[in-house]
Amino acid sequence: MTARSVAMTIDQVAVRFGGLVAISDMSFTVGEGEIVSLIGPNGAGKTTAFNVMTGFLTPSAGRVTYQGTTLTGLKPHEIADLGLIRTFQRTSVFPNDTVYDNLLIGLHRQGRVRLLDAILGLPGARASERRLRQRASELIEWVGLERRAYDTAGSLSYGEQRLVGVALALAAEPSMLLLDEPVSGMNASETHRFVELIRSIRDRGITILLVEHDMPMVMTVSDRIVVLNYGRIIAEGTPDVIRNDPAVIEAYLGHGAARA
Amino acid sequence: MRAAVTILVVAALASVPLWLRDPYLLNALITTGIFVIGAMSLNLLLGFTGQLSLGHIAFFGIGAYVSALTSLGFDAGLPGGFRLVHTSWPPIAGFVLAILVAGSCGYFVGLLSFRVRGAYFVIVTISFAEVVRLVALNWVELTQGPLALTNIPSIALPLPGFGELTLRTKFHNYYLVLVVALIAYLLIARLVHSHFGRAMRGLMENETLAVSVGIDVTRTLTLAAVISAAIAGAAGSLYAHYIRIIDPEVFAFINTVTMVIMVISGGKGSLAGPVVGGLIFGLLPVALRPVMAPEAQWIAYGGVLIAILFVLPRGIVPSLAQRFARRRSGAAALATAALTDTGAKEPA
Ligand SMILES: Nc1ncnc2c1ncn2[C@@H]1O[C@H](COP(=O)(O)OP(=O)(O)O)[C@@H](O)[C@H]1O
Ligand SMILES: [Mg+2]
Numbered sequence: 001m002t003a004r005s006v007a008m009t010i011d012q013v014a015v016r017f018g019g020l021v022a023i024s025d026m027s028f029t030v031g032e033g034e035i036v037s038l039i040g041p042n043g044a045g046k047t048t049a050f051n052v053m054t055g056f057l058t059p060s061a062g063r064v065t066y067q068g069t070t071l072t073g074l075k076p077h078e079i080a081d082l083g084l085i086r087t088f089q090r091t092s093v094f095p096n097d098t099v100y101d102n103l104l105i106g107l108h109r110q111g112r113v114r115l116l117d118a119i120l121g122l123p124g125a126r127a128s129e130r131r132l133r134q135r136a137s138e139l140i141e142w143v144g145l146e147r148r149a150y151d152t153a154g155s156l157s158y159g160e161q162r163l164v165g166v167a168l169a170l171a172a173e174p175s176m177l178l179l180d181e182p183v184s185g186m187n188a189s190e191t192h193r194f195v196e197l198i199r200s201i202r203d204r205g206i207t208i209l210l211v212e213h214d215m216p217m218v219m220t221v222s223d224r225i226v227v228l229n230y231g232r233i234i235a236e237g238t239p240d241v242i243r244n245d246p247a248v249i250e251a252y253l254g255h256g257a258a259r260a
Numbered sequence: 261m262r263a264a265v266t267i268l269v270v271a272a273l274a275s276v277p278l279w280l281r282d283p284y285l286l287n288a289l290i291t292t293g294i295f296v297i298g299a300m301s302l303n304l305l306l307g308f309t310g311q312l313s314l315g316h317i318a319f320f321g322i323g324a325y326v327s328a329l330t331s332l333g334f335d336a337g338l339p340g341g342f343r344l345v346h347t348s349w350p351p352i353a354g355f356v357l358a359i360l361v362a363g364s365c366g367y368f369v370g371l372l373s374f375r376v377r378g379a380y381f382v383i384v385t386i387s388f389a390e391v392v393r394l395v396a397l398n399w400v401e402l403t404q405g406p407l408a409l410t411n412i413p414s415i416a417l418p419l420p421g422f423g424e425l426t427l428r429t430k431f432h433n434y435y436l437v438l439v440v441a442l443i444a445y446l447l448i449a450r451l452v453h454s455h456f457g458r459a460m461r462g463l464m465e466n467e468t469l470a471v472s473v474g475i476d477v478t479r480t481l482t483l484a485a486v487i488s489a490a491i492a493g494a495a496g497s498l499y500a501h502y503i504r505i506i507d508p509e510v511f512a513f514i515n516t517v518t519m520v521i522m523v524i525s526g527g528k529g530s531l532a533g534p535v536v537g538g539l540i541f542g543l544l545p546v547a548l549r550p551v552m553a554p555e556a557q558w559i560a561y562g563g564v565l566i567a568i569l570f571v572l573p574r575g576i577v578p579s580l581a582q583r584f585a586r587r588r589s590g591a592a593a594l595a596t597a598a599l600t601d602t603g604a605k606e607p608a
Contacts, residue, residue, distance in 0.1 A: 077477070
């Protein structure tokens with residue numbers, strides 16, 4: 001893990017909502033191809049950090065760079081175009097479309113053809129459509145939702161909707177994926193499957209930043225862990241280091257550390 | 261099946277002037293067709309992006325005036341002693357310019373208002389229509405103001421080798437409107453089913469998620485506004501060259517309301533919705549004329565709209581399609597239930 005190049009740098013980022021300090025002076029890096037977890041109690045500022053990294057929030061101070069590009073001032077869709085793709089803590093799908101159509105919408109970045117070509121049905125545009133449909137089917141198969149492909153996304157179970165959310169993010173061809181509590185609401189076997197999924201995402205060379213409360217999962221899957229409390233980084237290191245860090249045990253894990 | 265239905269409907273529509281000899285009815289069909297094109301363009305915004313343009317008639321009216329002025333020519337004074345002079349061009353050039361100018365106006369209105377959406381867009385579009393109406397009313401030297409632009413020439417189609425075909429009769433204009441309507445319908449259908457259409461749908465359903473996968477809100481919505489305005493401009497041009505007289509009343513709010521009613525009753529967000537709603541509300545005056553004064557007819561429109569939405573809340577086309585689908589899947593469920601039933605009995 002030594003000679004790894006840096007994918008994302010978070011440099012002295014601070015976020016204030018009025019008087020509330022949601023994040024103060026946050027600095028850390030994520031290496032290319034790494035799985036880093038951002039953990040901390042509810043309200044610690046994890047989702048806020050994601051919102052800053054993906055352009056949904058402008059930080060009060062500091063900056064985020066991704067593969068050499070400063071993200072400050074970029075709109076969310078421009079950041080997505082850099083290959084930095086996120087999922088959402090609350091389930092987020094296109095509820096009135098089928099799972100299959102959800103993925104076609106998610107494939108937007110791959111499907112850009114000239115509008116005139118699409119209107120005239122030119123061969124290039126048609127070939128692109130065929131590729132997208134093929135890719136959508138692959139992704140559905142990959143997250144194991146084949147049987148639900150033609151159901152509207154809004155009618156799926158909570159866990160299934162979370163899978164659609166991840167598939168949607170993957171459809172956008174990320175080079176780095178930010179997952180916000182992806183297994184919350186999933187049962188044990190779904191979670192187990194999901195860990196496999198995360199590993200295979202990483203094996204494709206995609207960098208992963210994970211926010212998750214499920215400690216056993218975080219400990220097994222992460223290369224490195226960043227611990228946040230009240231908007232401040234209180235510890236950073238490998239799972240083994242974090243497991244034994246007194247400050248972490250004190251502030252966050254409590255007796256939960258014994259289980260992990 | 262779907263293609264067969266489409267061909268049948270188009271064939272039926274194309275046959276009308278061959279057997280319908282009543283000029284009054286033919287006239288009603290032509291103006292209805294023009295408004296159906298307007299309603300289809302409104303539906304592109306309202307039904308597929310969720311943005312309500314309550315000044316949509318502005319693009320229609322701009323198309324009408326641009327086309328009329330291009331084909332009539334004008335000589336109007338500008339501040340500083342300059343004069344704006346244009347000698348008349350063929351109406352077909354007016355038709356093209358109407359599309360371009362209306363589309364550009366759609367671009368600016370879209371750019372102005374999509375930064376903040378919803379109610380803001382509604383207000384900007386209403387104001388825009390009102391401003392354009394006031395210009396048409398008061399720039400008398402250019403538009404003749406309330407005196408109206410008259411003697412607008414009919415559209416003439418250049419036929420290579422044969423000279424020109426001037427579309428003066430109702431028979432001709434019926435086919436002209438039908439062809440433009442078909443092109444507009446196909447254009448919108450292709451758009452909606454393209455990746456651009458999916459971007460519009462994504463934004464309407466879940467904007468946060470849509471931008472997170474790389475969909476550009478401003479670009480998508482502005483493009484939709486441009487195409488919508490351009491189609492409305494084409495309809496306006498057809499109107500000017502068919503009626504052959506236009507005045508600032510073309511910008512009246514009630515005309516936008518008519519298009520909104522056509523879209524909502526037929527079903528926003530469905531391709532055929534504005535056609536069905538447009539035919540109903542375009543032809544309703546014909547049915548009501550013997551029994552009601554024109555002012556009272558608006559009450560009847562309101563009544564019909566409420567009745568339609570009461571029975572078919574999502575509009576005629578989507579609601580019927582849903583019922584159809586439910587009945588079909590209901591039948592399928594029954595069939596599988598019967599199958600599993602026998603399956604369960606077999607081992608016994
Ligand atoms: N848009 C907002 N406006 C005001 N306060 C917010 C907003 N978003 C988050 N917060 C506050 O910032 C803090 C951090 O929230 P969040 O990042 O969602 O925490 P986490 O994801 O770690 O549970 C919380 O106290 C939360 O109430
Ligand atoms: Mg959170």
